[in-house]
Amino acid sequence: xxxxxxxxxxxxxxxxxxxxxxxxxxxxxxxxxxxxxxxxxxxxxxxxxxxxxxxxxxxxxxxxxxxxxxxxxxxxxxxxxxxxxxxxxxxxxxxxxxxxxxxxxxxxxxxxxxxxxxxxxxxxxxxxxxxxxxxxxxxxxxxxxxxxxxxxxxxxxxxxxxxxxxxxxxxxxxxxxxxxxxxxxxxxxxxxxxxxxxxxxxxxxxxxxxxxxxxxxxxxxxxxxxxxxxxxxxxxxxxxxxxxxxxxxxxxxxxxxxxx
Amino acid sequence: xxxxxxxxxxxxxxxxxxxxxxxxxxxxxxxxxxxxxxxxxxxxxxxxxxxxxxxxxxxxxxxxxxxxxxxxxxxxxxxxxxxxxxxxxxxxxxxxxxxxxxxxxxxxxxxxxxxxxxxxxxxxxxxxxxxxxxxxxxxxxxxxxxxxxxxxxxxxxxxxxxxxxxxxxxxxxxxxxxxxxxxxxxxxxxxxxxxxxxxxxxxxxxxxxxxxxxxxxxxxxxxxxxxxxxxxxxxxxxxxxxxxxxxxxxxxxxxxxxxx
Numbered sequence: 001x002x003x004x005x006x007x008x009x010x011x012x013x014x015x016x017x018x019x020x021x022x023x024x025x026x027x028x029x030x031x032x033x034x035x036x037x038x039x040x041x042x043x044x045x046x047x048x049x050x051x052x053x054x055x056x057x058x059x060x061x062x063x064x065x066x067x068x069x070x071x072x073x074x075x076x077x078x079x080x081x082x083x084x085x086x087x088x089x090x091x092x093x094x095x096x097x098x099x100x101x102x103x104x105x106x107x108x109x110x111x112x113x114x115x116x117x118x119x120x121x122x123x124x125x126x127x128x129x130x131x132x133x134x135x136x137x138x139x140x141x142x143x144x145x146x147x148x149x150x151x152x153x154x155x156x157x158x159x160x161x162x163x164x165x166x167x168x169x170x171x172x173x174x175x176x177x178x179x180x181x182x183x184x185x186x187x188x189x190x191x192x193x194x195x196x197x198x199x200x201x202x203x204x205x206x207x208x209x210x211x212x213x214x215x216x217x218x219x220x221x222x223x224x225x226x227x228x229x230x231x232x233x234x235x236x237x238x239x240x241x242x243x244x245x246x247x248x249x250x251x252x253x254x255x256x257x258x259x260x
Numbered sequence: 261x262x263x264x265x266x267x268x269x270x271x272x273x274x275x276x277x278x279x280x281x282x283x284x285x286x287x288x289x290x291x292x293x294x295x296x297x298x299x300x301x302x303x304x305x306x307x308x309x310x311x312x313x314x315x316x317x318x319x320x321x322x323x324x325x326x327x328x329x330x331x332x333x334x335x336x337x338x339x340x341x342x343x344x345x346x347x348x349x350x351x352x353x354x355x356x357x358x359x360x361x362x363x364x365x366x367x368x369x370x371x372x373x374x375x376x377x378x379x380x381x382x383x384x385x386x387x388x389x390x391x392x393x394x395x396x397x398x399x400x401x402x403x404x405x406x407x408x409x410x411x412x413x414x415x416x417x418x419x420x421x422x423x424x425x426x427x428x429x430x431x432x433x434x435x436x437x438x439x440x441x442x443x444x445x446x447x448x449x450x451x452x453x454x455x456x457x458x459x460x461x462x463x464x465x466x467x468x469x470x471x472x473x474x475x476x477x478x479x480x481x482x483x484x485x486x487x488x489x490x491x492x493x494x495x496x497x498x499x500x501x502x503x504x505x506x507x508x509x510x511x512x513x514x515x516x517x518x519x520x
Binding site: 021035042043044047048094116141142144145146148149151154156158160163234235236239 | 296297302303304305307361374401402405406408409411415418419423436475494495496499
């Protein structure tokens with residue numbers, strides 16, 4: 001009964017776990033949150049690559065059959081440069097595909113961490129799907145700490161969102177990629193600031209579908225598994241449990257502390 | 261010509277370097293910013309201890325004669341548990357001493373990272389100097405990302421400051437310890453929100469004085485040194501240079517990338 005490995009720099013990747021549980025309720029999941037080194041989104045490509053490599057090695061040592069890199073920064077900066085023995089999915093490609101199919105006016109916004117924006121991974125992926133699209137990328141470094149602080153609504157987050165999203169509003173985008181797994185938690189306020197007519201493309205659902213199709217095609221689904229979710233963290237922080245409950249509804253099991 | 265080692269999780273410790281350069285303009289300084297693993301302030305004591313130990317080992321391998329742990333979180337969580345062969349100063353004790361001497365109404369506020377507040381290191385230190393003082397501690401996790409984003413004034417930072425500082429205003433403190441080396445950069449807004457009559461205790465100056473006195477007493481000053489400042493970073497990020505220039509007025513030399 002080999003689990004699907006999912007890793008993120010912190011807690012945000014659990015939005016992908018939630019989507020996987022809906023698509024594949026029987027599959028077991030081993031989640032690794034590299035909470036000792038988070039955030040990745042402000043760090044350089046070589047550092048993100050080094051940490052991603054260690055995390056994949058750890059998941060491999062625990063016998064996973066496939067891996068989802070549920071961190072946009074690691075997907076953008078590290079995934080294209082890594083070789084891995086198991087089927088592997090990132091979150092950039094599926095999110096870009098979804099947004100490219102969704103836009104009607106060919107004006108697509110991307111909000112993400114500084115490192116993801118600097119890499120232009122979304123821009124490249126979007127242009128592959130839709131060469132005629134104009135892509136407007138904007139880094140929103142305060143969104144992650146706001147989510148971690150639990151300030152999902154109210155005066156502060158609204159002022160931050162208005163400031164960050166103003167260039168996208170002016171650019172009249174009709175679709176915005178939520179290029180960081182924390183951002184889906186800010187969906188209501190982002191939708192309010194951008195307007196109801198703007199599509200918000202969150203990769204979690206579409207990644208889960210890709211994984212489901214991919215595992216079925218490779219004959220790697222285990223219909224007799226028990227759907228257990230185990231979490232491993234590199235730091236025994238306390239905010240993880242609070243946010244995990246908010247995202248998953250429950251905390252599957254006591255997290256295991258690992259030194260990766 | 262042995263340098264003074266200074267380390268912080270990131271760029272904030274340069275406020276201590278700036279103060280050291282004023283007190284001891286001839287001394288050479290080797291600065292280590294553990295930018296690959298920042299922030300420390302949201303992480304557990306064991307993780308902060310592990311990283312602090314590695315950083316001290318690195319500075320030792322580079323031949324420093326003394327070390328300043330210019331990170332409040334590392335000073336609070338790791339310093340009391342570490343043994344080190346060179347004279348070592350943290351920032352918690354001096355900051356607490358200064359605030360304890362400054363208060364007139366024995367009501368002292370402490371603002372710091374989550375981990376520093378949880379450790380109660382400032383509370384303990386303040387009560388040693390002034391057992392009759394009432395200490396009101398409050399974690400302000402968004403201040404560091406705001407400084408890193410360069411939002412030092414304006415609507416957002418003012419709203420965040422009002423929300424975080426409200427309990428201290430209600431407690432009628434007359435002195436507030438800035439328990440994180442990033443916070444001095446927010447001094448104008450903090451002073452405005454707290455009121456002009458409230459003292460803001462920033463450890464940088466007082467730590468520099470302690471180091472100056474300690475090195476003189478141990479006969480470790482080198483009056484013929486050239487006052488060079490060398491910086492080492494564990495991640496080659498870009499925001500470091502921008503903030504370093506803001507704090508020091510110049511960037512002493514190209515940072516060296518090190519894997520600690």
